[in-house]
Amino acid sequence: MYVSLLGAVAFYLERTKGEEWIMPGYWLVFSFLAVLTWSAFVFSWIGIKKGGDFSIYSTLGAMIVKLLVAMSFALIYLTKINVDKMIFVIDFISTYFFFSAFEMWALLTNLRHPNKSK
Structure with a gap:
């Protein structure tokens, strides 16, 4: 659902602002x-469900x-495809940040101990 919401925002920006805000080929980066x-x-x-030290190592790893x-993907993309570098960096970093924020939120909700009081 989060991917759909983020994709809808990007689609809206692409349709209204065009290439001045969203680079050509953005959907490849988004999908990746x-x-x-x-x-x-x-x-x-999976590491969190196994517990112990493996949960820490799997999450950080x-x-x-x-x-x-x-x-590495960003470096290869910038060297192989001719795009406006500033727009690419802004689009890539913002998309990476939003996906990472969602990942952290989802993992933290799984780490929280359930309330066992009645």
Whole structure:
């Protein structure tokens, strides 16, 4: 649902503001970051369910791998495809930030202990 909401905002900006706010090929970047975030979330969630030290290592490992893969993607995209670099950086960083914020929110809600008082 969060991906749909974020996609709807990007679609609205693309239709109203055009290429001055959203770069051409944005949906490739959006899709890549969505799949990357989902993969990192699933790996972290499995680690949290196993518990112990593995939960910490899996969460931090997933975040670091996600960051490195995303930055590698950005570097390759910038060198291979001719786009306005400033628009790309703004679109990429904002999309990465929103997906990471959602991932942190979802993981923190899974880490919280349930209230057992009646």
